[in-house]
Amino acid sequence: MRDFKNKRVLITGGASGIGKIMARLCLERGAKVIIWDINSEAIEQVLTEFSNYGRIVGYTLDLADANQIKSTVTQVKKEQGIVDVLINNAGIVVGKYFHEHTVDNILNTSAINANAPMLTTLAFLDDMIQQNDGVVCNIASSGGLISNPKMSVYAASKWSLIGWSDSLRLEMKQLNKQVQFTTIMPYYIHTGMFDGVRSKIPILKPEPSALKIIKSIEKGRYMVTLPGYIYRITRLGQAIMPLRLFDWFAGRVLGIYKTMEHFVGRKDTSRPSESE
Numbered sequence: 001m002r003d004f005k006n007k008r009v010l011i012t013g014g015a016s017g018i019g020k021i022m023a024r025l026c027l028e029r030g031a032k033v034i035i036w037d038i039n040s041e042a043i044e045q046v047l048t049e050f051s052n053y054g055r056i057v058g059y060t061l062d063l064a065d066a067n068q069i070k071s072t073v074t075q076v077k078k079e080q081g082i083v084d085v086l087i088n089n090a091g092i093v094v095g096k097y098f099h100e101h102t103v104d105n106i107l108n109t110s111a112i113n114a115n116a117p118m119l120t121t122l123a124f125l126d127d128m129i130q131q132n133d134g135v136v137c138n139i140a141s142s143g144g145l146i147s148n149p150k151m152s153v154y155a156a157s158k159w160s161l162i163g164w165s166d167s168l169r170l171e172m173k174q175l176n177k178q179v180q181f182t183t184i185m186p187y188y189i190h191t192g193m194f195d196g197v198r199s200k201i202p203i204l205k206p207e208p209s210a211l212k213i214i215k216s217i218e219k220g221r222y223m224v225t226l227p228g229y230i231y232r233i234t235r236l237g238q239a240i241m242p243l244r245l246f247d248w249f250a251g252r253v254l255g256i257y258k259t260m261e262h263f264v265g266r267k268d269t270s271r272p273s274e275s276e
């Protein structure tokens with residue numbers, strides 16, 4: 001059982017959504033929390049709101065920019081010390097048919113959702129390997145397990161994240177290092193990121209979803225879908241059904257392929273939404 005007490009926990013995208021809730025849950029467990037976000041106003045709000053819970057600091061950066069990641073890592077190491085738990089949570093979605101994407105839409109989504117977790121982990125993993133202790137939790141998506149219209153680039157970025165994250169789990173095992181890699185693949189959560197989505201499968205609530213992620217880290221879980229049955233529906237369903245049958249099941253029975261039809265994304269324009 002992993003313990004958060006006195007651990008330094010870094011959460012990317014920690015200024016809103018499940019990242020913000022996870023920050024509070026970590027503080028409640030006695031962790032020292034560092035949040036990274038592009039939205040400096042939202043960071044300030046979180047620091048004000050949560051300062052009574054314990055020690056929390058924030059850094060503003062754009063995770064799409066490798067140089068900003070590098071300089072913020074240097075600053076964090078100097079000012080805060082070694083990071084024990086890294087939660088790669090920041091993410092964006094465009095929500096359009098692929099042919100409607102701009103080049104920037106594609107590059108940004110890939111940079112923030114897939115490349116930033118790798119670059120951030122690369123910067124902190126050596127310390128974890130040296131102290132033979134640490135956790136990297138990557139917030140992917142069920143969109144990384146199943147194809148879905150109007151989600152192609154997001155799906156690509158999350159498939160990438162899942163493959164990379166779980167390979168690192170195996171690397172740590174092979175190297176006999178006690179560094180835990182936990183990959184989380186949630187279905188839609190009511191945070192605002194996917195506003196407008198309509199779904200037959202119930203959309204998840206943010207608080208219990210964040211709690212499940214923190215508990216998955218504590219329990220040392222490797223691959224976690226929220227809800228749990230999504231893993232079996234996708235991986236088992238894809239394994240045993242011919243593609244046409246699986247398409248009927250996922251598209252017609254579960255209604256997944258039409259969930260993004262009315263997607264609007266974040267209405268709050270101060271947020272870095274890519275949906276317009």
Ligand SMILES: NC(=O)c1ccc[n+]([C@@H]2O[C@H](COP(=O)([O-])OP(=O)(O)OC[C@H]3O[C@@H](n4cnc5c(N)ncnc54)[C@H](O)[C@@H]3O)[C@@H](O)[C@H]2O)c1
Pocket residue numbers: 012013014015016017018019036037038039042061062063064089090091092112139140141142185186187188189190191192193194271272
């Ligand atoms: N909400 C869902 O339905 C859902 C479903 C599956 C997976 N996820 C994943 O969970 C994670 C968190 O999602 P959420 O719903 O809490 O989203 P959210 O939009 O509420 O929070 C994301 C945070 O990331 C920050 N961010 C975005 N771009 C950034 C950048 N370039 N640099 C730094 N920070 C940046 C935002 O400012 C925001 O605070 C994401 O990775 C998302 O893909 C969400």
